[in-house]
Amino acid sequence: AAKKSLLSKKWKINKTNKLIKLISSEKSGSNYSLSENQVSAILELKLQKLTAFGINEIETEIKKLALMIKEYEKILKSKKELFKFIVDELTKIKDKFSVKRRTRITNAVLNYNIEETIQKEAVVVTITHKGYIKRGSLSSVKIQKRGGKGKAGIKTRDEDYVVQNLTTSSHAPILFFSTQGLVYKLKAWKIPQGTASSKGKTLFNLLPLKNHQSISSIMPLPENETEWKKLYVVFATSKGKIRKNSLEDFLNIQSTGKIAMKLDDDDKIIDVKICREDQDIILSTRLGKCIRFMSKRLRIFKGRSSKGIKGIELGNEDKVISLSVLDSTDINPKLAKKLLKNGSGNKDRRSEIIAKQKYILSITENGFGKRTSFYDYRVTNRGGKGIIGIDTSSRNGNVAASFPVNEGDEVILSTDKGKMIRCEVKGIRVAGRNTQGVRIFKISGDEKVVSAIKIEENFI
The missing domain is CATH 2.120.10.90 (DNA gyrase/topoisomerase IV, subunit A, C-terminal)
Known part of the structure; x- marks a missing residue:
């Protein structure tokens, strides 16, 4: 009954419409209906967690995700930006994990008898x-x-x-x-x-x-x-x-x-x-x-x-x-x-x-x-x-x-x-x-x- 009620209810989205537009180009109108997956996800949440949700926190999270999506799309569309991103990431890894070489590479003459590598057999x-x-x-x-x-x-x-x-x-x-x-x-x-x-x-x-x-x-x-x-x-x-x-x-x-x-x-x-x-x-x-x-x-x-x-x-x-x-x-x-x-x-x-x-x-x-x-x-x-x-x-x-x-x-x-x-x-x-x-x-x-x-x- 709860699932049916949530699916049939029309939700007012006046306040959240602007937020939705940040992450979707589709026109949503003044009402919004929950999908079956969304309803199932809501019903699986504990009541204590549902009451703890606040509109301001959700609004802040959506804005943050929207900005990240735009930034990543910008990087993926430009090869220059992509290489710059890779260099920055590798530089961070180098600064955090690199250590100085503990061995020396020098020129040396290989001195071994190839016959020693041949199996001795009849x-x-x-x-x-x-x-x-x-x-x-x-x-x-x-x-x-x-x-x-x-x-x-x-x-x-x-x-x-x-x-x-x-x-x-x-x-x-x-x-x-x-x-x-x-x-x-x-x-x-x-x-x-x-x-x-x-x-x-x-x-x-x-x-x-x-x-x-x-x-x-x-x-x-x-x-x-x-x-x-x-x-x-x-x-x-x-x-x-x-x-x-x-x-x-x-x-x-x-x-x-x-x-x-x-x-x-x-x-x-x-x-x-x-x-x-x-x-x-x-x-x-x-x-x-x-x-x-x-x-x-x-x-x-x-x-x-x-x-x-x-x-x-x-x-x-x-x-x-x-x-x-x-x-x-x-x-x-x-x-x-x-x-x-x-x-x-x-x-x-x-x-x-x-x-x-x-x-x-x-x-x-x-x-x-x-x-x-x-x-x-x-x-x-x-x-x-x-x-x-x-x-x-x-x-x-x-x-x-x-x-x-x-x-x-x-x-x-x-x-x-x-x-x-x-x-x-x-x-x-x-x-x-x-x-x-x-x-x-x-x-x-x-x-x-x-x-x-x-x-x-x-x-x-």
């Missing part, structure tokens, strides 16, 4: 036949059982395929040896990172390679350069030449590279390895031959421009495809084979033989392979024709890779179609030298295994 470096390179985390390559089909690796195009892989630390320096006998040095983390299927970046963007020059071998170096003094570098060429130099000869390599080895026109470096004097060297060929001789029997070359000496005598159409380094042993190979086979004899001697046991893993182009005890590879003089390391039958194809492994190691195989497989060494059968081995990588008819790398147990 990485796989991959190079293709066309000269593309990439770096990927080792954890991205999952383990499979031998005989699997593998997974897609680097994307290949225009008959490109993977030719070299290596595992190392992201902080390790890597030496790159070219087909023309030059060497370059680059930290692993400077190689562009790629996904499992990306093709990588061209080597010409990373190294000052000349026309018709490509990288034939890559070798990671120990991160600690103090270890280099007692180490040597062994070079092997496709024509069976070999040469040994002090690793310190390659300590300082300028950005433009330096000469590593002099080569005949039809020869090239196929591999380079670090070795010690107390180790043995094995050369393996594509037709399944191999030869083992002592590192200390190789003289140390003082220069870097010589062609080296004969490491193995090659047959027709044969060439060296692998250089391996393994620890020497004073154990008689025949005795070792007998004790391992029969399980009899001196227990201490047999335990020593087992503790020093290593295997030579041989992989063929058609995805077959085997492990053979390194006691089966007798030590001879360099320059001989060698012995059979694996049967290169029509089923197996030629040898793609051969290197020493331990029971706890893993291997990664790559094909010319860009597929990769990672498997455990202990899952590969142990067999004699002149045997064919078992299937390790199930590949298609027109596919070939082109490279294999070892992941050492203490690196995993």
Whole structure:
């Protein structure tokens, strides 16, 4: 009833009409009716508050608000007035809240090692036949059982395929040896990172390679350069030449590279390895031959421009495809084979033989392979024709890779179609030298295994 009465009542506005005109341009006449919202607001007020209202106070408030509205409209209509208002307000804030700077800004040289910001991790470096390179985390390559089909690796195009892989630390320096006998040095983390299927970046963007020059071998170096003094570098060429130099000869390599080895026109470096004097060297060929001789029997070359000496005598159409380094042993190979086979004899001697046991893993182009005890590879003089390391039958194809492994190691195989497989060494059968081995990588008819790398147990 109260609401209805207030809505229907006509209110005299003679005294307040002037005030209303200050804030409204509409003609209100002599009477004014309250809106429903206004009535609701009045009814929500307590009676005590209503009786406290006075006409003079309301009139004063309306005048004050009207003046403020006019002032704000004036400011909003003029850009000059608006900027002046903003400046005045900011000045007031500055005067009230500003404090003097408590720090000093000075010129300084940024002094930090960017390598310290790079995560230290195990990485796989991959190079293709066309000269593309990439770096990927080792954890991205999952383990499979031998005989699997593998997974897609680097994307290949225009008959490109993977030719070299290596595992190392992201902080390790890597030496790159070219087909023309030059060497370059680059930290692993400077190689562009790629996904499992990306093709990588061209080597010409990373190294000052000349026309018709490509990288034939890559070798990671120990991160600690103090270890280099007692180490040597062994070079092997496709024509069976070999040469040994002090690793310190390659300590300082300028950005433009330096000469590593002099080569005949039809020869090239196929591999380079670090070795010690107390180790043995094995050369393996594509037709399944191999030869083992002592590192200390190789003289140390003082220069870097010589062609080296004969490491193995090659047959027709044969060439060296692998250089391996393994620890020497004073154990008689025949005795070792007998004790391992029969399980009899001196227990201490047999335990020593087992503790020093290593295997030579041989992989063929058609995805077959085997492990053979390194006691089966007798030590001879360099320059001989060698012995059979694996049967290169029509089923197996030629040898793609051969290197020493331990029971706890893993291997990664790559094909010319860009597929990769990672498997455990202990899952590969142990067999004699002149045997064919078992299937390790199930590949298609027109596919070939082109490279294999070892992941050492203490690196995993």
